[in-house]
Amino acid sequence: MKLAYEAEDEAFRAELITFLDQNTPTEVGTRDFGSDGSDGEDIVPEWSRKWQAQLFDAGWMVPAFPPELGGRNCTPVQTLIYLEEIARRGVPRSLHFPGYAIVSPSLLEYGTDEQKKLVPAAVRGDTIWCIGMSEPNAGSDLAGLRTRAEVHDDAFVVNGQKVWTSYAQVAQKCCLYVRTNPDVPKHKGISLLIVDMDTPGIEIRPLRHITGAAEFAEVFFDDVIVPRENLVGDLNDGWRLTQGSLAHERAGLWVEGVARLEQSILALVDLAKRLGADRDPVVRREIAAAYENAASLRALGYKGFASFAQGSSAPEHSYMKMATSEASQAVFELGTKIQGSYGAVVDSERGEENGRWIRGFFTSFAGTIAGGTSQIQRNIIAQRILGLPRS
Amino acid sequence: MDFSLTEDQVLLRDTARGLLVNECPTTMLRDHITDPSAADRLTAHLGEFVGLGGGDLTDLAIFVEELGYVAAPGPFFANTALFAPLLAALGSPLLDDVLEGTTTGTVALAGTDGSWRVNGETRKTFVPEADRVEWIAVVDEGPTVRLTQGLPTRLIERVDTTRRLFDVDTTGEKGETFEINPDALAGAIERATVALSAEMVGTARRMFDMTLQYAKERIQFDVPIGSFQAMQHKLADMSLAIERATSAVQYAAMTLTEDDVDRHRATHVAKAAAGAAVTRAAKDGIQIHGGIGYTWEHDLHLFMRRAYGSETWMGTTGYHHDRLADLLIA
Numbered sequence: 001m002k003l004a005y006e007a008e009d010e011a012f013r014a015e016l017i018t019f020l021d022q023n024t025p026t027e028v029g030t031r032d033f034g035s036d037g038s039d040g041e042d043i044v045p046e047w048s049r050k051w052q053a054q055l056f057d058a059g060w061m062v063p064a065f066p067p068e069l070g071g072r073n074c075t076p077v078q079t080l081i082y083l084e085e086i087a088r089r090g091v092p093r094s095l096h097f098p099g100y101a102i103v104s105p106s107l108l109e110y111g112t113d114e115q116k117k118l119v120p121a122a123v124r125g126d127t128i129w130c131i132g133m134s135e136p137n138a139g140s141d142l143a144g145l146r147t148r149a150e151v152h153d154d155a156f157v158v159n160g161q162k163v164w165t166s167y168a169q170v171a172q173k174c175c176l177y178v179r180t181n182p183d184v185p186k187h188k189g190i191s192l193l194i195v196d197m198d199t200p201g202i203e204i205r206p207l208r209h210i211t212g213a214a215e216f217a218e219v220f221f222d223d224v225i226v227p228r229e230n231l232v233g234d235l236n237d238g239w240r241l242t243q244g245s246l247a248h249e250r251a252g253l254w255v256e257g258v259a260r261l262e263q264s265i266l267a268l269v270d271l272a273k274r275l276g277a278d279r280d281p282v283v284r285r286e287i288a289a290a291y292e293n294a295a296s297l298r299a300l301g302y303k304g305f306a307s308f309a310q311g312s313s314a315p316e317h318s319y320m321k322m323a324t325s326e327a328s329q330a331v332f333e334l335g336t337k338i339q340g341s342y343g344a345v346v347d348s349e350r351g352e353e354n355g356r357w358i359r360g361f362f363t364s365f366a367g368t369i370a371g372g373t374s375q376i377q378r379n380i381i382a383q384r385i386l387g388l389p390r391s
Numbered sequence: 392m393d394f395s396l397t398e399d400q401v402l403l404r405d406t407a408r409g410l411l412v413n414e415c416p417t418t419m420l421r422d423h424i425t426d427p428s429a430a431d432r433l434t435a436h437l438g439e440f441v442g443l444g445g446g447d448l449t450d451l452a453i454f455v456e457e458l459g460y461v462a463a464p465g466p467f468f469a470n471t472a473l474f475a476p477l478l479a480a481l482g483s484p485l486l487d488d489v490l491e492g493t494t495t496g497t498v499a500l501a502g503t504d505g506s507w508r509v510n511g512e513t514r515k516t517f518v519p520e521a522d523r524v525e526w527i528a529v530v531d532e533g534p535t536v537r538l539t540q541g542l543p544t545r546l547i548e549r550v551d552t553t554r555r556l557f558d559v560d561t562t563g564e565k566g567e568t569f570e571i572n573p574d575a576l577a578g579a580i581e582r583a584t585v586a587l588s589a590e591m592v593g594t595a596r597r598m599f600d601m602t603l604q605y606a607k608e609r610i611q612f613d614v615p616i617g618s619f620q621a622m623q624h625k626l627a628d629m630s631l632a633i634e635r636a637t638s639a640v641q642y643a644a645m646t647l648t649e650d651d652v653d654r655h656r657a658t659h660v661a662k663a664a665a666g667a668a669v670t671r672a673a674k675d676g677i678q679i680h681g682g683i684g685y686t687w688e689h690d691l692h693l694f695m696r697r698a699y700g701s702e703t704w705m706g707t708t709g710y711h712h713d714r715l716a717d718l719l720i721a
Binding site for chain 1: 394396400607615617620622623626628637638642644646656659664667712713
């Protein structure tokens with residue numbers, strides 16, 4: 001047990017900091033970096049495309065990858081340091097995560113040689129990817145998806161609908177989960193296809209969510225023809241592939257959530273001071289409780305990482321997404337409560353920080369719902385970690 | 392940042408578990424309610440480990456977590472986690488005797504309001520095991536420490552029968568008084584607070600283990616009650632609270648061991664997180680056990696008693712949140 005890092009890891013950090021100090025785009029850190037699509041702007045603006053390519057070329061995009069995939073073969077501890085430093089600065093690597101974070105690792109592990117050739121452009125951001133998973137009737141019960149792909153000798157014919165598909169309106173390619181066998185238990189009849197988004201028969205409709213933003217879309221497939229060689233992995237073996245994400249980064253992905261939570265708590269202290277609520281004993285106690293939550297979650301993340309780095313399984317990580325998203329929601333709600341009657345104001349002249357707290361509260365439900373709701377997470381903890389029987 | 396245990400630490404933990412499973416059964420905790428001497432045999436066994444009081448807090452925390460798991464009674468905690476670090480902060484030669492096991496002591500700090508802060512009152516409260524140690528170190532304004540023997544004590548009856556806390560009347564000229572560096576005193580108090588937090592994590596873990604086991608075995612409506620989602624979500628939340636507290640305590644112990652700048656905040660976080668974990672484990676534990684958990688015969692209440700005894704000692708969760716707020720909101 002010790003707090004300090006090894007000298008070579010500190011050298012890694014120093015090199016990273018130098019790179020970030022010299023190269024971080026000026027758009028980062030301004031309030032409006034990255035449009036949310038609510039006003040028709042490009043949700044992947046030009047500066048962010050350049051930045052992602054620059055990170056890739058310098059070996060700082062996914063540092064654990066080899067240089068030809070935008071990395072530098074770094075160790076797990078160094079990946080943690082990397083994630084810590086970019087989170088601390090609020091520097092996004094990319095404004096579209098599916099390509100580098102989910103598609104690339106899946107293709108590297110399960111793809112054909114031809115499919116693996118798609119990876120560098122996905123990581124560099126030259127190709128934007130979306131992932132077709134959720135459907136109107138397949139949310140928490142993802143394996144119940146119904147989008148059908150009829151299997152022919154040289155092609156699949158796809159019909160159905162996806163929803164909550166992030167970046168669909170700007171993506172060139174989609175990793176699409178389809179049902180290829182309806183006559184077997186639901187997990188066993190799913191396949192994964194690579195689909196070009198300009199294929200005839202695909203219709204994309206932007207989907208506004210509760211904040212008014214529109215980075216999601218609904219995607220409709222009407223007799224869409226997908227070449228046979230675009231099947232990833234084996235036919236009907238797609239469910240296994242849904243688990244794919246950056247395994248070597250998964251152990252550190254909590255860092256960003258915790259860093260954002262900590263930054264929100266610092267901003268909450270400033271807000272309380274500005275409004276004169278910092279002497280209110282109830283407010284003080286609630287801020288302290290939020291800090292306690294964040295600090296203990298950071299420690300839990302590190303503890304899980306220590307197990308991971310030693311090659312053990314790290315059940316700690318199952319708690320992190322659920323706990324940080326719920327903690328974050330509570331902090332934003334507290335930010336609105338501190339403002340009293342002005343808590344719901346988003347008028348930039350009358351409200352605090354252009355409605356940051358109430359907007360953040362609304363947005364926080366993405367964290368407690370997307371990627372497995374907090375309730376599904378509790379089921380997973382109970383059944384997979386605690387060993388309780390399925391109901 | 393490395394949270395993994397060393398080989399020596401794993402050995403220490405396993406040794407403690409092996410000893411305590413035999414020497415601190417719940418039958419002894421029950422005997423101890425009316426006869427404190429029931430813990431004497433355990434105390435004799437623990438004599439081998441008093442040296443931990445002079446070592447790294449990271450090691451002591453691992454050991455006392457196991458004591459918390461069995462709700463161990465006796466003066467070991469007061470002696471090694473409170474008295475020893477205070478003597479070390481004082482630079483007192485008496486420390487060597489404590490670490491060699493030739494003498495024992497406890498600390499009197501809180502005044503009549505029970506708050507875990509230096510005060511000038513002559514009546515001190517919530518002094519652990521004051522009637523079965525040789526020395527009572529009385530902390531007063533200045534700050535000063537008076538090393539005394541033979542002060543009058545009175546047991547304060549609490550729900551927790553596994554840890555005995557006393558009123559101590561410190562009037563009179565007994566003992567020798569020493570000035571103490573305020574930062575060194577604060578450091579000793581922080582060390583004791585984090586050690587108590589570690590102990591509380593152990594108590595929380597015990598109640599959780601009992602409850603999880605019960606949820607898997609208890610059949611109602613023809614199925615284990617642990618298959619019900621309402622039970623599963625309660626147990627998931629209990630385990631999260633315990634995992635958070637475990638990590639927060641370990642981090643705090645590391646910051647104190649390494650004199651890190653974050654140690655003051657980390658101490659308050661540790662006690663608050665441990666308080667949240669141990670009270671949640673007690674409340675949800677008894678609720679999930681249902682009727683059997685409400686009986687005297689079942690052992691759960693012994694740990695529930697310890698839980699609330701510890702939550703209200705050395706500063707409640709609310710107290711530590713307030714101190715944390717003082718550090719965060721200048």
